[in-house]
Amino acid sequence: MTAFSDWPLLAKTAAAAVPVLMIVVAILMMAVRKSSSARRAAEAETKDAKEAAARKFRRLETDLNFLVEFFRVFARLLAEMHAERQVRMIPKALLKAIVEIYRPEVAAVLVRRGTPGGKPDEVRLSVAALHGTGGSLSEGTEFRFGEGQAGIVAERQQVLTRKDFEDDQIFSYERSRVSSEPSYDIIAPMVAGDTTLGVLAIARPDRHHDSERDVLEMIARIGALTWKNVQAYREKEVEAEIDKLTRIFNKGALLRRLGLALHQARETGGKAAIFMFDLDNFKIYNDTNGHLAGDRLLTQLAQLVKETVRSDDVFGRFGGEEFLLVMPNRTGAQAMTAAGTIRKRIAEHPFEGGATQPLGIVSISGGVAGYPHDAPGQVELMQAADNALYRAKMGGRNNVARADEAGLNPVDTH
Numbered sequence: 001m002t003a004f005s006d007w008p009l010l011a012k013t014a015a016a017a018v019p020v021l022m023i024v025v026a027i028l029m030m031a032v033r034k035s036s037s038a039r040r041a042a043e044a045e046t047k048d049a050k051e052a053a054a055r056k057f058r059r060l061e062t063d064l065n066f067l068v069e070f071f072r073v074f075a076r077l078l079a080e081m082h083a084e085r086q087v088r089m090i091p092k093a094l095l096k097a098i099v100e101i102y103r104p105e106v107a108a109v110l111v112r113r114g115t116p117g118g119k120p121d122e123v124r125l126s127v128a129a130l131h132g133t134g135g136s137l138s139e140g141t142e143f144r145f146g147e148g149q150a151g152i153v154a155e156r157q158q159v160l161t162r163k164d165f166e167d168d169q170i171f172s173y174e175r176s177r178v179s180s181e182p183s184y185d186i187i188a189p190m191v192a193g194d195t196t197l198g199v200l201a202i203a204r205p206d207r208h209h210d211s212e213r214d215v216l217e218m219i220a221r222i223g224a225l226t227w228k229n230v231q232a233y234r235e236k237e238v239e240a241e242i243d244k245l246t247r248i249f250n251k252g253a254l255l256r257r258l259g260l261a262l263h264q265a266r267e268t269g270g271k272a273a274i275f276m277f278d279l280d281n282f283k284i285y286n287d288t289n290g291h292l293a294g295d296r297l298l299t300q301l302a303q304l305v306k307e308t309v310r311s312d313d314v315f316g317r318f319g320g321e322e323f324l325l326v327m328p329n330r331t332g333a334q335a336m337t338a339a340g341t342i343r344k345r346i347a348e349h350p351f352e353g354g355a356t357q358p359l360g361i362v363s364i365s366g367g368v369a370g371y372p373h374d375a376p377g378q379v380e381l382m383q384a385a386d387n388a389l390y391r392a393k394m395g396g397r398n399n400v401a402r403a404d405e406a407g408l409n410p411v412d413t414h
Helices: 004-083 087-102 148-156 162-167 169-176 212-241 251-268 282-289 291-308 332-348 378-394
Strands: 104-113 124-131 142-144 186-192 195-205 272-279 314-319 322-328 364-371 399-402
Touching (some): 004 212, 087 195, 087 212, 104 148, 124 148, 124 195, 142 148, 186 212, 195 212, 251 322, 272 291, 272 378, 282 291, 291 332, 332 399, 378 399
Parallel strands (some): 364 399
Antiparallel strands (some): 104 195, 186 195, 272 322, 272 364, 314 322
């Protein structure tokens, strides 16, 4: 038991220990606070890490979805472009692809209008396919090369983004000159060789990717390559249908188009007619003036008739000095009027060597036949027109005859 006399010493000891205890308590409290802060920081770091990981995962998922959609659409686009044979269908196929990949608010495919090598102010870009509402932009809207965002891209032949336009004052100025054009995010030119064939443009896409610029450029290149190939194919196809001397349709092309005209007439309950004619006394013309002059005559006559017929008529050289005019949606009576006009114009034209001909002029004789009144099919229609042509010749030449069931009484139109 502590003696009473020891209390002062204990009191002194206790008094000396209080500050130490307070320091210890403060240290402990500080340690507790640090521990709590560390725990909270650790929890915050864990939360931030989780959120960062979640954001990274969402970004990877978005990128993956973009790439999966791109490869799916691109594979289909390649197949479509490989099979495409009509230039006018290319813009719609390209538009469908970029809309599926990017899901933009606005997307446009603009194509070149104007002849290659034409004057700069004559070459334009026309909206051929459009998705969404781009302000006053609509299909058929045109821009000059160098005008607006699309025109700048077409002229410079380089892919540009929204940032490129915002960073360049000249771009911004040119863009501001076109009020009908939306503010695009990416624009890519369709370039084949040295020629810009068109432009692909998107605004406010819902899908993004680090390679989104490159992807649009790739699609534009595929579009340009397809456009060029289809044009080349079409030119060869047309060339195969053209008579090399007169530059009008040849016999094969005429028969195909006559078949199409008759098929349409059957399907719609409509009509069609043909006018078959040849040059009168052409052998005499060649013998008198020479075969080179004969070739010039055939060429000049073909161009004269081409300028006379309607835009939906099909005119060509059937063989030698014989020609055929296919007239869709025309009755026999209407065809007779057209044939008479052609005969008269040829007879009045001052062809070289015309005065040496037996009639003193270059003239034609021909026969007209109409479907379904004169014949039920293509072969019968051709035969009816040929019979009428023969009767026109027998009627004195420089004459047009109408097909007749009895094969008599040609109709004289001069």
